[in-house]
Amino acid sequence: MTSFDYPNFKAHFIELLCESAKTLIASGDAVQIELVRTKQANHGDYSCNLAMQLAKPLHKNPREIASLLINALPTSPYLDKVEVAGAGFINLFLKSSAKQQFLRHILQNKETFGHSDFGQAKKIQVEFVSANPTGPLHVGHGRGAAIGASLSSILAAAGFNVSREFYVNDAGRQMDILTLSTWLRYLELNNVHILFPLNAYQGEYVKTMARQIHQAHAQRYVHQPELLLNGLPEIAQEAAVDTDEQLDQLIANAKKVLGQDYVYIHNFVLTEQLGDCRNDLMEFGVEFDTWFSEQSLFDNGLVAHAIELLKKKHYLYQQDGATWFRSTDFGDEKDRVVQRENGQFTYFASDIAYHFNKFERGFEQVINIWGADHHGYIPRVKGALQALGLDPHKLEIALVQFAVLYRAGKKAPMSTRSGEFVTLRELRQEVGKDAARFFYVMRKSDQHLDFDLDLAKSQSNDNPVYYVQYAHARVSSVLAQWDGEVDDLIVADTVVLTSPVELGLLQKLIDFPDIVEMAAKEFSPHVVAFYLRELASEFHSYYNSTRFLVPEIPIQHARLALIASIRQILKNGLTLLGVNAPDKM
RNA sequence: GUGCCCGUAGCUCAAUCGGAUAGAGCACCAGCCUUCUAAGCUGGGGGUUACAGGUUCGAUUCCUGUCGGGCACGCCA
Numbered sequence: 006m007t008s009f010d011y012p013n014f015k016a017h018f019i020e021l022l023c024e025s026a027k028t029l030i031a032s033g034d035a036v037q038i039e040l041v042r043t044k045q046a047n048h049g050d051y052s053c054n055l056a057m058q059l060a061k062p063l064h065k066n067p068r069e070i071a072s073l074l075i076n077a078l079p080t081s082p083y084l085d086k087v088e089v090a091g092a093g094f095i096n097l098f099l100k101s102s103a104k105q106q107f108l109r110h111i112l113q114n115k116e117t118f119g120h121s122d123f124g125q126a127k128k129i130q131v132e133f134v135s136a137n138p139t140g141p142l143h144v145g146h147g148r149g150a151a152i153g154a155s156l157s158s159i160l161a162a163a164g165f166n167v168s169r170e171f172y173v174n175d176a177g178r179q180m181d182i183l184t185l186s187t188w189l190r191y192l193e194l195n196n197v198h199i200l201f202p203l204n205a206y207q208g209e210y211v212k213t214m215a216r217q218i219h220q221a222h223a224q225r226y227v228h229q230p231e232l233l234l235n236g237l238p239e240i241a242q243e244a245a246v247d248t249d250e251q252l253d254q255l256i257a258n259a260k261k262v263l264g265q266d267y268v269y270i271h272n273f274v275l276t277e278q279l280g281d282c283r284n285d286l287m288e289f290g291v292e293f294d295t296w297f298s299e300q301s302l303f304d305n306g307l308v309a310h311a312i313e314l315l316k317k318k319h320y321l322y323q324q325d326g327a328t329w330f331r332s333t334d335f336g337d338e339k340d341r342v343v344q345r346e347n348g349q350f351t352y353f354a355s356d357i358a359y360h361f362n363k364f365e366r367g368f369e370q371v372i373n374i375w376g377a378d379h380h381g382y383i384p385r386v387k388g389a390l391q392a393l394g395l396d397p398h399k400l401e402i403a404l405v406q407f408a409v410l411y412r413a414g415k416k417a418p419m420s421t422r423s424g425e426f427v428t429l430r431e432l433r434q435e436v437g438k439d440a441a442r443f444f445y446v447m448r449k450s451d452q453h454l455d456f457d458l459d460l461a462k463s464q465s466n467d468n469p470v471y472y473v474q475y476a477h478a479r480v481s482s483v484l485a486q487w488d489g490e491v492d493d494l495i496v497a498d499t500v501v502l503t504s505p506v507e508l509g510l511l512q513k514l515i516d517f518p519d520i521v522e523m524a525a526k527e528f529s530p531h532v533v534a535f536y537l538r539e540l541a542s543e544f545h546s547y548y549n550s551t552r553f554l555v556p557e558i559p560i561q562h563a564r565l566a567l568i569a570s571i572r573q574i575l576k577n578g579l580t581l582l583g584v585n586a587p588d589k590m
Numbered sequence: 591g592u593g594c595c596c597g598u599a600g601c602u603c604a605a606u607c608g609g610a611u612a613g614a615g616c617a618c619c620a621g622c623c624u625u626c627u628a629a630g631c632u633g634g635g636g637g638u639u640a641c642a643g644g645u646u647c648g649a650u651u652c653c654u655g656u657c658g659g660g661c662a663c664g665c666c667a
Contacts, residue, residue, distance in 0.1 A: 060647075463629090
């Protein structure tokens with residue numbers, strides 16, 4: 006764990022108010038003291054609504070309570086003055102000297118500035134992407150990847166012990182469909198033509214994998230294809246298969262005909278797709294600590310174990326030949342099947358085992374980042390956890406809404422069935438990693454995202470990514486021309502930084518750790534993106550109004566200390582979002 | 591039809607879980623480069639927070655209803 010060391014004014018003021026509050030209320034009564042940054046300068050730097058919250062229990066006028074609280078406030082070297090305002094707000098003014106002297110903490114802590122012990126090293130797992138390894142990642146996965154990766158970085162900075170995990174759905178029917186699809190394409194290469202099912206994987210990458218198998222093994226996997234259509238209605242022999250039942254029959258036939266060779270093709274396509282996925286994500290700046298195999302849950306008997314546990318607790322029953330979980334006991338709309346009539350466990354069954362296993366591995370908090378289309382799935386998973394005696398609140402599910410691409414002001418079409426979707430790789434190639442990562446987290450994750458491709462590509466002031474990066478590059482450029490050591494600025498006397506712009510910037514820099522903490526608390530990376538835009542904006546304004554490389558050395562060094570600190574925080578913030586901070590643009 | 595999410599400036603979105611005069615960017619209008627990067631800055635207009643009630647010191651935020659949009663309602667994953 007990285008070390009950090011700097012004062013936390015907000016926490017300090019909360020402590021003062023807490024001391025003060027003890028004079029008015031019984032010590033046993035826990036009061037949540039909330040301190041917020043003010044929006045207007047004449048309201049001070051921090052504001053507290055404690056007096057208004059106490060008005061009812063104390064049966065007193067809020068302004069009167071505020072005065073009492075202020076009188077009982079311990080002295081502090083950081084506190085300039087305190088005022089009662091409005092309906093009973095307590096406004097606190099941070100001393101200018103405290104702001105000015107804060108710069109050295111930023112310059113000393115460098116990349117650890119912004120870190121905190123808010124998370125208290127709590128073991129937390131973030132599971133995200135977890136796309137079926139049945140084809141390339143598309144732009145929808147991209148958003149989950151960007152949000153998951155950024156959130157993980159933010160949580161780590163806020164002092165959590167974070168584990169990033171990708172759940173690999175390598176056991177299900179979808180993998181069988183991909184295996185079959187690839188084999189059929191392979192047969193085509195060997196001049197065995199069976200009408201390609203409409204509901205199989207149509208993408209070009211399937212043909213690519215078939216070619217790879219063909220090149221490596223020639224005709225080795227051409228086994229009695231004439232048996233493939235056994236059990237299928239006459240019609241399927243002349244027209245392409247397009248129902249689930251028929252597709253499942255094809256898969257069953259393929260397994261029978263291929264025997265062990267089916268396993269080979271299955272493993273080949275899985276390895277191929279997973280490798281492609283991992284590579285794609287790595288180039289997107291997204292990496293995982295664990296790739297957790299769904300198949301391993303079956304191999305290690307964890308699915309059977311979890312189901313057995315539910316059975317012992319009487320949450321299962323038989324109906325229509327299947328085994329059902331009583332999820333309605335936990336608020337779900339209907340009960341859910343965990344084991345099908347044919348003996349196969351459902352995806353839900355392995356998911357129960359998976360989530361049970363997460364907590365067995367010691368995670369104190371688990372976050373799942375899911376596409377919003379899975380929201381109906383939440384009650385049954387939480388219900389299963391509860392049934393297993395676990396606290397469902399320890400599982401947080403963050404829903405991510407779809408990203409809709411716009412090109413030239415028009416929606417870019419998306420269709421997964423035909424295979425004509427925009428892949429994450431194509432998006433990266435078109436707009437670049439930095440723009441993609443930033444755009445994905447610019448909006449609250451549970452909101453739809455309109456992704457403007459033209460804007461993301463544009464090298465103009467309209468593009469927020471470049472706007473922030475440009476601020477970073479500008480500082481670098483000035484510091485390069487100064488030609489001194491940034492570390493020497495730690496001792497600069499910053500008392501000359503007194504203009505409203507400078508004091509505003511100083512406060513903005515002080516806010517950064519609180520921003521990271523808030524983003525962590527609310528699972529909201531977009532908070533960081535907004536903050537960076539605001540900081541860049543205040544910097545650009547400062548840049549245009551003030552010269553830094555002035556002849557007067559004390560002033561020069563003070564201003565350079567300020568912009569060097571700004572640069573550090575821009576870099577730290579961009580790093581949290583997986584965006585580069587270039588020195589030249 | 592039932593459940594969940596959403597509705598804020600012309601457009602895209604914020605608003606620190608109920609706080610002060612609801613904020614940015616884009617677009618529009620008017621200005622700023624012989625000076626550290628104009629991928630920048632300064633100023634201006636723009637709102638009954640979809641609508642109607644309710645809760646209280648105080649509501650974009652919480653509750654109810656209406657309208658409008660999205661998603662989900664498989665022994666798929």
